[in-house]
Each structure stands twice: as C-alpha cells, then as structure tokens.
Amino acid sequence: MSTTCCSSWRRGPSRPPRGPAPRRTMAHLSDVFAADLRSALAAEATSALRYTYFAQVAEIEGHTEIARLFTELADSVTCAVHGHLDVIRDATAPDDERRDIGETGLNLASSVAGALQDAGEVYPRLMTAAHEEGHADVASWLTTLTALKKRHTARLDAALESLTGAPSEAALTTAPGGTDV
Incomplete structure (x- = not known):
C-alpha cells in the first residue's frame, strides 16, 4: 500500500x-x-x-x-x-533567533548544534547517571552513541562548510563538556 x-x-x-x-x-x-x-x-x-x-x-x-x-x-x-x-x-519569522528550521544552511547549522549538545552534554550526563546506578553496559552504549554523535557533527559541519564556504562555529570551538568534536 x-x-x-x-x-x-x-x-x-x-x-x-x-x-x-x-x-x-x-x-x-x-x-x-x-x-x-x-x-x-x-x-x-x-x-x-x-x-x-x-x-x-x-x-x-x-x-x-x-x-x-x-x-x-x-x-x-x-x-x-x-x-x-x-x-x-x-510560521517562524526569518529573523526569530529561535528559528531552527528553514533552508539547508539553517537546517545544517541547527543539526550541528543539536549533535554538539547531544555529544557534549546529553550523553555524558546520561553516562554519568548510568555509571552511578551501576549500569556499565548502558554507559558503554551511551559512550558509543557519543562517539557516533561526534562523527555526525563532523559530517554535518563539513557539509555546512561546503555549502557556505566557511568553517562553522562548531569547527572553531570545542563541544560543551570539554569534548573535542
């Protein structure tokens, strides 16, 4: 169907x-x-x-x-x-700072920001909680996901740089939580 x-x-x-x-x-x-x-x-x-x-x-x-x-x-x-x-x-004004969906460049930048947050904040926080609760296998899985998010960030960032011709902010900075992307 x-x-x-x-x-x-x-x-x-x-x-x-x-x-x-x-x-x-x-x-x-x-x-x-x-x-x-x-x-x-x-x-x-x-x-x-x-x-x-x-x-x-x-x-x-x-x-x-x-x-x-x-x-x-x-x-x-x-x-x-x-x-x-x-x-x-x-329905989101082009000049609205909360706008994170639109043309390809904005979509890439938004995706880089999300992947950076996941790799630098979300998954490390979950890994810590998993370790504290004695779930080493879950923490290991989350470590794998963090590495995957870092690779996603790099790929998205490369696409954004290719589109715009300039390195993005992510390429010039370190992910939150002190983890290099």
Missing part, C-alpha cells in the same frame, strides 16, 4: 518536489501554541520510530502482515511529522 505524504498539499500529489518548497504566508504562532506544536512533533516522531522498530521486531518474528502494518503506520506518522515541521518553518 502506498502512502501519500500529508505535506503534498504544497506541491500537489502528481508532481515531484523540485527545489525548495514554496513558502506559504502564515501568521506567526504564539509561544504557547508553538511549544504545543513542538510537543506534538516530538510525540509523532517518537511514534514513527517506535512503529519502525516494532515492524522490524514483527518481521524477525515472522509476522509479515503485522510488520507491514507497522511500516505503513510509520510512513503515515512520518508524514504528520513533516507537516508539523512545515508549519513550524512557515
């Missing part, structure tokens, strides 16, 4: 995307509504990933029809996520 992405309203169902999607003029969201929309985005994104994971488990267990159901649901929910991202992008 093929799913049509719910953000196809921007370009019509029969035309493939070409270049940046046209921007719709939209009133800016209140801070409360924007926060609620970001919460809904996070919940939908989590659901999409859970459904994808559940599909893999069902497939491994030999439940192909259930795996297909979970895959279709994941695709559908992913479309809702894209729709939320479209609304957030279109």
